[in-house]
Amino acid sequence: MAEFKKIKRSENYSEWYNNLVKDADLAEHSDVKGCMIIKPYGYAIWEKMQAELDRRFKETGHSNAYFPLFIPKSFFSKEASHVDGFAKECAVVTHYRLKVDENTKQIVIDPEAKLEEELIIRPTSETIIWNSYRNWIKSYRDLPILINQWANVVRWEMRTRLFLRTTEFLWQEGHTAHATADEAIKETEQMLDVYADFAENVMAVPVIKGVKTAKERFAGALETYCIEGLMQDGKALQMGTSHFLGQNFAKAFDVKYLTKENKQEFVWATSWGVSTRLMGALIMSHSDDEGLVLPPKLAPFQVVIIPIAKKEDERILVLEKVNLYVKALRAKNISVKIDDRENISPGYKFAEYELKGVPVRIAIGPRDVQNETVEVARRDTKEKQVMSASDLDHKIEHLLEQIQKNIYQKALDFREEYITTVNTWDEFIDALENKTGFVSAHWDETSETEEKIKEKTKATIRCIPLNNHQENGKCIFSGNPSTQRVLFAKAY
Amino acid sequence: MAEFKKIKRSENYSEWYNNLVKDADLAEHSDVKGCMIIKPYGYAIWEKMQAELDRRFKETGHSNAYFPLFIPKSFFSKEASHVDGFAKECAVVTHYRLKVDENTKQIVIDPEAKLEEELIIRPTSETIIWNSYRNWIKSYRDLPILINQWANVVRWEMRTRLFLRTTEFLWQEGHTAHATADEAIKETEQMLDVYADFAENVMAVPVIKGVKTAKERFAGALETYCIEGLMQDGKALQMGTSHFLGQNFAKAFDVKYLTKENKQEFVWATSWGVSTRLMGALIMSHSDDEGLVLPPKLAPFQVVIIPIAKKEDERILVLEKVNLYVKALRAKNISVKIDDRENISPGYKFAEYELKGVPVRIAIGPRDVQNETVEVARRDTKEKQVMSASDLDHKIEHLLEQIQKNIYQKALDFREEYITTVNTWDEFIDALENKTGFVSAHWDETSETEEKIKEKTKATIRCIPLNNHQENGKCIFSGNPSTQRVLFAKAY
Numbered sequence: 001m002a003e004f005k006k007i008k009r010s011e012n013y014s015e016w017y018n019n020l021v022k023d024a025d026l027a028e029h030s031d032v033k034g035c036m037i038i039k040p041y042g043y044a045i046w047e048k049m050q051a052e053l054d055r056r057f058k059e060t061g062h063s064n065a066y067f068p069l070f071i072p073k074s075f076f077s078k079e080a081s082h083v084d085g086f087a088k089e090c091a092v093v094t095h096y097r098l099k100v101d102e103n104t105k106q107i108v109i110d111p112e113a114k115l116e117e118e119l120i121i122r123p124t125s126e127t128i129i130w131n132s133y134r135n136w137i138k139s140y141r142d143l144p145i146l147i148n149q150w151a152n153v154v155r156w157e158m159r160t161r162l163f164l165r166t167t168e169f170l171w172q173e174g175h176t177a178h179a180t181a182d183e184a185i186k187e188t189e190q191m192l193d194v195y196a197d198f199a200e201n202v203m204a205v206p207v208i209k210g211v212k213t214a215k216e217r218f219a220g221a222l223e224t225y226c227i228e229g230l231m232q233d234g235k236a237l238q239m240g241t242s243h244f245l246g247q248n249f250a251k252a253f254d255v256k257y258l259t260k261e262n263k264q265e266f267v268w269a270t271s272w273g274v275s276t277r278l279m280g281a282l283i284m285s286h287s288d289d290e291g292l293v294l295p296p297k298l299a300p301f302q303v304v305i306i307p308i309a310k311k312e313d314e315r316i317l318v319l320e321k322v323n324l325y326v327k328a329l330r331a332k333n334i335s336v337k338i339d340d341r342e343n344i345s346p347g348y349k350f351a352e353y354e355l356k357g358v359p360v361r362i363a364i365g366p367r368d369v370q371n372e373t374v375e376v377a378r379r380d381t382k383e384k385q386v387m388s389a390s391d392l393d394h395k396i397e398h399l400l401e402q403i404q405k406n407i408y409q410k411a412l413d414f415r416e417e418y419i420t421t422v423n424t425w426d427e428f429i430d431a432l433e434n435k436t437g438f439v440s441a442h443w444d445e446t447s448e449t450e451e452k453i454k455e456k457t458k459a460t461i462r463c464i465p466l467n468n469h470q471e472n473g474k475c476i477f478s479g480n481p482s483t484q485r486v487l488f489a490k491a492y
Numbered sequence: 493m494a495e496f497k498k499i500k501r502s503e504n505y506s507e508w509y510n511n512l513v514k515d516a517d518l519a520e521h522s523d524v525k526g527c528m529i530i531k532p533y534g535y536a537i538w539e540k541m542q543a544e545l546d547r548r549f550k551e552t553g554h555s556n557a558y559f560p561l562f563i564p565k566s567f568f569s570k571e572a573s574h575v576d577g578f579a580k581e582c583a584v585v586t587h588y589r590l591k592v593d594e595n596t597k598q599i600v601i602d603p604e605a606k607l608e609e610e611l612i613i614r615p616t617s618e619t620i621i622w623n624s625y626r627n628w629i630k631s632y633r634d635l636p637i638l639i640n641q642w643a644n645v646v647r648w649e650m651r652t653r654l655f656l657r658t659t660e661f662l663w664q665e666g667h668t669a670h671a672t673a674d675e676a677i678k679e680t681e682q683m684l685d686v687y688a689d690f691a692e693n694v695m696a697v698p699v700i701k702g703v704k705t706a707k708e709r710f711a712g713a714l715e716t717y718c719i720e721g722l723m724q725d726g727k728a729l730q731m732g733t734s735h736f737l738g739q740n741f742a743k744a745f746d747v748k749y750l751t752k753e754n755k756q757e758f759v760w761a762t763s764w765g766v767s768t769r770l771m772g773a774l775i776m777s778h779s780d781d782e783g784l785v786l787p788p789k790l791a792p793f794q795v796v797i798i799p800i801a802k803k804e805d806e807r808i809l810v811l812e813k814v815n816l817y818v819k820a821l822r823a824k825n826i827s828v829k830i831d832d833r834e835n836i837s838p839g840y841k842f843a844e845y846e847l848k849g850v851p852v853r854i855a856i857g858p859r860d861v862q863n864e865t866v867e868v869a870r871r872d873t874k875e876k877q878v879m880s881a882s883d884l885d886h887k888i889e890h891l892l893e894q895i896q897k898n899i900y901q902k903a904l905d906f907r908e909e910y911i912t913t914v915n916t917w918d919e920f921i922d923a924l925e926n927k928t929g930f931v932s933a934h935w936d937e938t939s940e941t942e943e944k945i946k947e948k949t950k951a952t953i954r955c956i957p958l959n960n961h962q963e964n965g966k967c968i969f970s971g972n973p974s975t976q977r978v979l980f981a982k983a984y
Contacts, residue, residue, distance in 0.1 A: 028624075030560045035560035035561070037560070044555065065530055065532045065535045066662065068524045068528075068660055069613075070524045070660070072524060077599045083590075087591065088591075089589070091562075092587040092590065093584060093585050094587065095583075095584040095586065097579070097580055097582060097648065098582050098584065098612075099580075107565060119524065131523060132522065152561055152643075
């Protein structure tokens with residue numbers, strides 16, 4: 001932990017991030033290339049994310065289910081653009097047994113246990129799920145199907161970063177089936193709203209809702225909706241996607257239903273997902289040079305209480321008071337940790353909980369007991385204040401709400417400051433290179449232009465914002481006419 | 493659904509089970525050999541199991557974390573008995589990319605994307621976890637480590653059955669590290685108690701706690717503790733195991749700690765797990781020829797209310813009343829579903845919820861509204877009774893408790909009846925063949941005898957019960973002296 005403060009965001013953002021993830025005990029690289037280990041403190045945050053998302057999925061009528069990890073290669077090949085999108089990053093199971101080599105005595109693959117058909121570790125589950133939906137859907141009475149799955153997926157990545165891009169990651173994937181295109185589009189949009197609500201009101205990360213360009217669409221989708229966040233280094237991060245899949249998978253897997261009018265029609269599909277990548281977004285949106293800053297709604301514990309006492313009799317007095325406060329706080333559903341380790345100095349503890357992003361720290365010494373006071377420090381602003389302990393539970397409850405709002409507002413102010421509107425190529429380059437952040441510019445709607453801009457600047461079109469203002473203009477690259485601005489940025 | 497009643501337990505227990513799992517919408521076979529799809533109703537039960545277990549793990553000081561799906565082959569080979577136990581059922585990843593074959597235009601493995609070292613899909617995670625613990629543990633201050641993981645695992649099975657034995661299954665695996673053997677053994681026993689408490693008080697399945705014989709131990713364990721349940725067909729089912737691993741994995745992965753006395757010592761380990769196999773135990777313990785019987789603590793919804801009305805004005809009156817009752821029931825944290833589908837007959841609905849094992853069914857018609865009554869049917873005993881609706885929430889709350897207890901008692905009475913004490917080989921064979929269930933018999937404590945009994949009868953030693961009564965006797969097979977009886981049974 002003592003290592004952490006050596007690197008500031010301004011010195012090397014990327015190294016700051018890697019160190020923070022490790023030093024705050026969130027995750028680490030494993031000895032399996034590209035795969036991470038999510039440590040208990042990091043996993044506790046992920047569990048809170050899961051609980052909040054899961055509740056929202058259920059409130060919008062979805063149920064959880066579980067489909068196989070393995071996808072037969074032939075399934076995978078049925079939807080042409082889907083296989084194009086994922087073939088280059090698939091882990092493939094070819095054998096199902098090991099044995100001891102008689103000569104070397106080493107453990108080797110048993111060549112006799114070769115699979116007739118190779119199995120792909122799911123990079124996403126559309127194919128295996130739609131193969132099942134064929135049997136589940138006969139008539140309009142079987143629709144809609146509203147299913148979500150919490151699962152691990154594997155996409156073989158050459159360059160990985162903890163949480164942001166790992167070969168194996170955890171996620172949820174919703175897969176719904178509908179009788180009409182209209183209903184499927186409504187579902188796609190509803191789930192985008194669920195994600196945006198979660199990002200803003202739970203993670204305290206403001207997001208821009210939009211649709212991807214054709215080039216950036218999910219492999220197999222007719223339309224990909226997304227939420228885009230902005231990190232403190234001015235790079236964008238795609239935080240969640242919701243896809244309108246049209247009838248592509250229904251056609252690939254022959255999933256038809258009998259309409260009320262007694263006709264056979266292909267079923268309409270959506271899929272939508274967020275992953276442990278959100279952990280990266282959370283860390284990069286709020287944290288500072290002292291460590292993590294966690295929004296109260298996702299902090300594994302919201303309050304840490306540190307009793308400060310040198311003599312045993314003081315210690316007993318202080319702890320008695322601490323226990324009273326803890327009881328009152330817990331009665332308000334505030335999660336509290338008491339750190340009464342005796343061999344560790346208060347200063348060391350303060351730094352540790354700063355590093356771990358605990359929203360509120362309360363210190364109580366013998367004088368506080370006498371005066372009925374406590375020292376309260378908030379992590380987000382680093383303000384410290386001695387206050388009367390009367391009504392402490394209400395005060396802390398209120399403070400946690402304030403912190404949640406403040407963290408969001410700070411991120412929002414930053415984001416708003418970092419959307420730059422430009423009208424020429426020079427302004428575009430200048431904004432990307434010198435200011436960073438989102439750049440709002442006219443584009444001629446061709447993939448060629450999009451590709452060339454990416455080649456020259458590394459910036460991509462993050463999204464075409466929903467309900468985008470329509471205005472005539474000229475593409476900053478080609479000069480061709482355009483009807484609206486889109487958001488460019490360098491991105492994770 | 494209408495198909496279900498065709499097979500009775502007494503006719504063909506195994507077919508009854510398979511049909512029930514499918515017809516009650518719990519799970520189905522996928523097109524991937526040996527892998528199942530857990531459907532929403534089945535998954536909702538599993539989620540309730542997870543929540544109850546997870547709470548107990550956290551209350552006993554454990555945290556969740558997540559380790560990679562992949563295990564390098566070399567890790568796997570480090571603990572000799574471990575690899576012996578699992579090598580024959582490993583799914584092996586050999587490649588990380590697919591491509592389009594230029595001649596056939598088919599999707600094939602890219603031979604250039606061959607892994608240098610093969611990766612095993614985890615069948616259990618001791619090796620990958622202890623490889624990490626080596627870096628996490630330096631001194632006694634870092635101990636104990638109390639971690640649990642919820643994950644999917646793969647063991648290549650030739651003959652599979654839904655929930656009971658599948659190639660991929662879901663489970664939790666606890667992996668703890670301790671400074672002393674004594675502390676590790678206490679942990680092993682504590683987690684066995686957690687499992688037994690969960691099985692009996694949540695699943696309503698009585699279990700026998702014991703230890704496995706050397707032959708039946710987990711690959712790499714010094715002692716395997718288990719809970720064993722008895723299914724309605726007289727076969728035993730291992731429902732959970734808790735392993736004392738000694739220093740085997742610490743030695744294989746070189747995990748040492750500095751003691752308070754400044755010495756380097758190997759760390760002591762435990763691991764413990766339960767899986768979706770518990771779904772099989774739940775189904776087989778309580779269900780009957782009409783369908784599932786679920787204990788209230790695991791039912792996705794505990795009460796279903798079916799309004800019965802033919803005319804629209806009656807319907808409005810009835811639904812008004814139903815909504816009042818639902819509100820009162822939900823205020824008591826009772827989960828309620830209202831089924832007001834109009835095109836489906838009450839009789840059909842009754843059968844459907846019987847099949848799905850809903851603990852309490854309430855029917856309300858216009859006359860009930862007039863009389864302030866409801867018709868209440870309990871799933872476990874099939875008793876039906878018209879009762880006054882006053883205080884309905886208290887009555888139902890009490891009824892659910894009664895049902896939970898009754899289901900347990902019924903299973904316990906059955907289990908007690910099916911433990912047969914025998915003293916000779918003939919009695920042993922007779923009990924196994926004609927009565928089934930557990931058979932309590934003397935055994936000479938050799939693996940040879942154990943193996944021969946298994947060959948001749950298919951019965952295995954399920955466990956040596958904890959705190960087993962010590963008495964002198966003669967082995968039923970060899971006639972050699974024995975100091976205690978052990979429990980034999982045919983098992984899943």
